[in-house]
Amino acid sequence: MWRELFSNQILGCCLTAWFSAQLAKYVIDGIRHRGWSLRGMLFGSGGMPSSHTAFVAALTTMAGLKEGFDSLPFAICFVMMFIVMTDAIGVRRETGRQGSAINILMDWFMQETDPETENQDLKERMGHSPLEVLVGFLWGIGCALLYI
Numbered sequence: 001m002w003r004e005l006f007s008n009q010i011l012g013c014c015l016t017a018w019f020s021a022q023l024a025k026y027v028i029d030g031i032r033h034r035g036w037s038l039r040g041m042l043f044g045s046g047g048m049p050s051s052h053t054a055f056v057a058a059l060t061t062m063a064g065l066k067e068g069f070d071s072l073p074f075a076i077c078f079v080m081m082f083i084v085m086t087d088a089i090g091v092r093r094e095t096g097r098q099g100s101a102i103n104i105l106m107d108w109f110m111q112e113t114d115p116e117t118e119n120q121d122l123k124e125r126m127g128h129s130p131l132e133v134l135v136g137f138l139w140g141i142g143c144a145l146l147y148i
Contacts, residue, residue, distance in 0.1 A: 009147065010062040017058035017143035021051035021136060050088055050128045050136030056081040057140025058147075065148055085137065088128045 005011070025047045060077040067073045128136070 010059065010066065013062050013144055013147040014055050014058045016147070017140045018051050018055040020143065021049050021054035021139050024049060024139075025051060046128060046132075048132045048135060049139050050085075050133045052088060053081075053085050053128070053133050053136030054140040054143065056084045057137045058144045059140075061141045061144035062147065065144065085133050088133050089130055 028048050056077070060074065060081045063071070063077040064074040
């Protein structure tokens with residue numbers, strides 16, 4: 001079982017796409033902010049490129065290349081990819097915006113009521129811009145084409 005798992009070319013491609021996108025995100029963020037945060041970017045969400053999108057785009061592309069673009073596995077992967085990508089741009093991004101607004105309100109509220117109390121900020125970096133998702137999409141396709 002373990003040998004089959006570790007020799008699965010499609011899974012290997014997806015994990016490579018995810019990890020390399022996360023690594024690129026870490027490097028881009030480090031250059032942009034002139035500092036390195038392993039915890040924040042290497043294993044975090046948000047940022048350029050979208051590693052979740054790269055992961056599902058690699059899966060979808062590999063399914064199409066291996067099983068055919070008119071196959072059931074490709075169709076299932078495509079639907080899941082569409083959900084992940086729209087979620088990254090829509091719901092998760094909006095949640096991050098709401099977190100930012102709540103953090104501003106909480107900072108103001110804490111200053112007014114109890115300046116000694118430390119406020120625990122909500123996570124603001126959750127979703128992706130359309131460009132970050134597009135780059136993740138192309139990243140995943142590129143990884144799949146290189147894997148074949």
